[in-house]
Amino acid sequence: MNRLAFVAPLAALTLWGCDVQAPNTTPDPVIVPYVDPTVPDHWTPTTPTDQGPVDLDPPQAPLEGKVARRITIDQLRQSIPALFDGITWTIGTGRNAREGFDQLSGSLGEADYIQATNENLEPTPLFAKFMDDMAGDVCAKAVARDATKPEGDRVVVASDSDVAASLRFLRLKLHGIYVPAGNTEGLEPYLELHQRLFESDGANTAWIGVCVAMLTAPEMMTY
Amino acid sequence: MSTIHRRQLLQALGIGAGAFLLPSVLSPRKAFAAAPSRSYVFCYFRGAWDILLSLDPRDPSVFTEARKAETKIELAWDQIPNAYPRTIIQPGGSNIPLGPVMGGIAPHYEKMCVVNGISMDTVAHEVGRRYFITGLPPRGTAAAGSAVPSRIAAQQGDLLPFPNLVMGAETYNDTGSAFASGLTVNSVTDLITALTDGPEAPSGNVRARLDEHRAAHPLCDPSRNDRRGLLSLFQGSQQKARQLVSSGLSSKFQFLSNTDSEMMGLASRYGINNQGGGLASIQAQAAMAFQALKYELAQCVTVELARDLDTHDATWADEHPAQLSAAFDALGQLVTDLESTPDPSRGGTLLDHTTIVCYSEFSRTGLLNSRGGRDHSLTGSALLLGAGVPGNKVVGRSSDVGLGPQPINPNTGEVQDGGTFITPTLVIASLMEQAGYDTTKLRAQGLPCLMV
Numbered sequence: 001m002n003r004l005a006f007v008a009p010l011a012a013l014t015l016w017g018c019d020v021q022a023p024n025t026t027p028d029p030v031i032v033p034y035v036d037p038t039v040p041d042h043w044t045p046t047t048p049t050d051q052g053p054v055d056l057d058p059p060q061a062p063l064e065g066k067v068a069r070r071i072t073i074d075q076l077r078q079s080i081p082a083l084f085d086g087i088t089w090t091i092g093t094g095r096n097a098r099e100g101f102d103q104l105s106g107s108l109g110e111a112d113y114i115q116a117t118n119e120n121l122e123p124t125p126l127f128a129k130f131m132d133d134m135a136g137d138v139c140a141k142a143v144a145r146d147a148t149k150p151e152g153d154r155v156v157v158a159s160d161s162d163v164a165a166s167l168r169f170l171r172l173k174l175h176g177i178y179v180p181a182g183n184t185e186g187l188e189p190y191l192e193l194h195q196r197l198f199e200s201d202g203a204n205t206a207w208i209g210v211c212v213a214m215l216t217a218p219e220m221m222t223y
Numbered sequence: 224m225s226t227i228h229r230r231q232l233l234q235a236l237g238i239g240a241g242a243f244l245l246p247s248v249l250s251p252r253k254a255f256a257a258a259p260s261r262s263y264v265f266c267y268f269r270g271a272w273d274i275l276l277s278l279d280p281r282d283p284s285v286f287t288e289a290r291k292a293e294t295k296i297e298l299a300w301d302q303i304p305n306a307y308p309r310t311i312i313q314p315g316g317s318n319i320p321l322g323p324v325m326g327g328i329a330p331h332y333e334k335m336c337v338v339n340g341i342s343m344d345t346v347a348h349e350v351g352r353r354y355f356i357t358g359l360p361p362r363g364t365a366a367a368g369s370a371v372p373s374r375i376a377a378q379q380g381d382l383l384p385f386p387n388l389v390m391g392a393e394t395y396n397d398t399g400s401a402f403a404s405g406l407t408v409n410s411v412t413d414l415i416t417a418l419t420d421g422p423e424a425p426s427g428n429v430r431a432r433l434d435e436h437r438a439a440h441p442l443c444d445p446s447r448n449d450r451r452g453l454l455s456l457f458q459g460s461q462q463k464a465r466q467l468v469s470s471g472l473s474s475k476f477q478f479l480s481n482t483d484s485e486m487m488g489l490a491s492r493y494g495i496n497n498q499g500g501g502l503a504s505i506q507a508q509a510a511m512a513f514q515a516l517k518y519e520l521a522q523c524v525t526v527e528l529a530r531d532l533d534t535h536d537a538t539w540a541d542e543h544p545a546q547l548s549a550a551f552d553a554l555g556q557l558v559t560d561l562e563s564t565p566d567p568s569r570g571g572t573l574l575d576h577t578t579i580v581c582y583s584e585f586s587r588t589g590l591l592n593s594r595g596g597r598d599h600s601l602t603g604s605a606l607l608l609g610a611g612v613p614g615n616k617v618v619g620r621s622s623d624v625g626l627g628p629q630p631i632n633p634n635t636g637e638v639q640d641g642g643t644f645i646t647p648t649l650v651i652a653s654l655m656e657q658a659g660y661d662t663t664k665l666r667a668q669g670l671p672c673l674m675v
Contacts, residue, residue, distance in 0.1 A: 064450065065447070067450065067451050067453075068448050068449070068450075068451065068453045068454060069453070070453065070457070091421070104413065104416070106407060106408075106409040106413070107407060107408045107409055107413040107416070107417065109407060118395070120394075120404055120405070120407065122396075122401045122402075122404040122456075123401075123453065123456050123457035123460050124401075124404065124406055124460055125384065125385075125406075125460045125461075125463040125464040125467055126406050126408075126417050126464070127460065128457065128460040128461045128463070128464040129417055129464035129467065129468060130417070130421075132420070132421075132424050132425065132461075132464065133420065133421030133423065133424045135425075136421065136423040136424040136425050137421065137422075137423035137424075140423050175443070177443070186443065189436055189439065189440050189441075190436075192436075193432055193433070193436045196432050197428065197429060197432050200428050201428050201429070205428070205429060208425075208429060209425065209429045209432055209433055212425050212429070212433060213433055213436050213437070213440075216461070217440070218442060218443075218453075218454040218457045218458060219443050221457055222448070222453055222454060222457065
């Protein structure tokens with residue numbers, strides 16, 4: 001009797017407790033599939049029209065083409081003797097004469113692969129100044145030698161009688177610009193320079209001046 | 224009431240800003256414009272300097288021969304010539320202990336800041352050199368960006384004839400500003416040559432007609448050939464070259480002249496003579512740096528003040544102190560000259576507007592090797608002087624055992640566990656940030672303790 005009196009209320013309490021559970025207010029979590037924004041969705045089937053019309057031949061920006069670059073010292077070292085029949089830039093005289101491109105290699109920005117591993121190809125004032133020195137030296141020697149050679153073997157003054165023909169010759173040789181016979185397009189500034197120097201200093205000086213102007217022109221120093 | 228939309232406001236602001244900037248874009252650049260607000264001299268000590276002899280010495284009564292196994296530091300000052308003191312040099316009032324070879328620069332302690340315990344992370348010469356030259360850790364052995372002088376010159380603008388004059392050091396430029404490229408000369412003779420017409424250069428009538436021709440000569444098809452402005456730049460350089468030559472500045476670098484009193488004075492002060500290397504000597508380079516700043520020829524000048532410091536053998540005892548001592552003597556004279564020369568453009572003296580940065584690839588080991596020389600150490604030091612430099616100060620310190628780099632408190636510069644290791648990047652970033660230059664490319668902020 002005593003045991004029943006103890007167990008019955010306990011059983012009733014247990015049943016009551018099971019019935020009166022607190023309501024669950026937390027909603028079930030909604031699982032959203034993760035979409036990595038950096039990875040395109042390659043696996044969901046689509047049709048080609050889902051993304052709208054496609055322009056298969058979009059308008060293109062005009063091609064820039066090659067950008068001008070400054071000529072390197074080694075290109076000059078090899079080009080100048082080729083253009084002037086072996087004449088090159090020298091510093092000093094007699095036994096002390098040294099090739100200018102070698103003597104001033106470092107100051108001209110050439111890499112020595114010890115201290116400098118990249119060539120400085122900026123058209124700096126220093127480079128421009130040394131190119132004036134180079135052109136003055138090379139042109140003076142070339143014009144002096146031309147005076148001793150027949151017209152066909154000359155490197156600057158191709159024709160004594162036809163200034164325009166000599167300028168066409170130099171324009172093609174130094175700037176790579178062909179000017180047809182009878183045409184003076186692009187030659188006018190050089191004709192004027194030649195004329196003014198010819199009147200004041202004579203033919204040789206006029207040709208040295210023209211040669212220096214053409215050899216140091218941006219058309220020669222860039223490519 | 225009419226409403227101003229955001230788009231209209233921005234449009235108006237854009238037009239206004241364009242109108243404001245237009246004159247500066249259209250007007251031609253002056254070849255000899257005003258001096259920059261800050262000038263720089265970078266002094267390169269080639270070969271890795273011995274910091275025990277110079278910037279990071281130790282007390283010889285504490286770091287004795289008997290304790291070298293414990294400290295891994297062997298001063299060996301008894302092996303250097305007797306001409307040098309065997310003690311630390313520290314003038315009264317100075318907070319900077321200096322090694323025995325630094326007598327020439329010690330009097331300028333009030334303008335100096337020594338940075339010690341720099342973590343160079345390399346013992347390869349080209350890597351350490353390029354680390355300090357660019358302020359960025361090299362990629363392998365290749366420089367990872369512009370040289371600091373190029374970076375600074377690019378931000379200052381094309382103000383003086385040589386924005387970035389370099390002698391005896393590497394230079395790199397990826398700033399996009401061509402004028403900021405280093406103008407490298409091998410010696411003062413080359414600089415004089417650059418400022419003087421060659422013997423066969425056009426002269427007289429030819430020169431006059433040539434200049435007229437160039438001024439009037441139109442470019443060939445500029446819309447295509449001059450898209451990036453290279454041809455125009457070349458024409459501008461030709462004009463600038465003529466201005467340089469006609470300025471007569473070459474006479475300011477003829478240090479071996481027997482007739483010009485200014486040149487004779489410079490030769491005497493710096494010790495320039497034919498026996499000591501003449502115009503290729505380090506003394507001539509220091510004098511060149513002074514003249515280039517005095518006559519407003521350059522914005523940044525780099526010189527090589529020591530050349531053969533890589534002494535792994537017994538030559539360390541004689542040659543290393545001699546090289547360092549000569550370099551610091553020349554540097555001391557340069558500082559004296561800058562300090563005593565009024566700056567007519569910016570007021571004060573030249574040193575008030577000039578920052579000097581001395582660096583080497585790294586330093587040398589604390590112990591002598593079996594050949595009596597010192598090998599490469601990962602620790603570096605730097606010497607900063609002049610404008611924007613906290614004077615009479617030592618930042619950082621190498622460890623008392625083995626001279627290793629130690630972290631510091633970035634605010635005080637004192638050694639602190641868990642602090643920041645000083646790197647060349649942080650030193651350069653501090654200098655540039657203090658002067659108001661953009662340090663974005665360095666990806667680092669300056670150390671407050673290095674900025675005043």
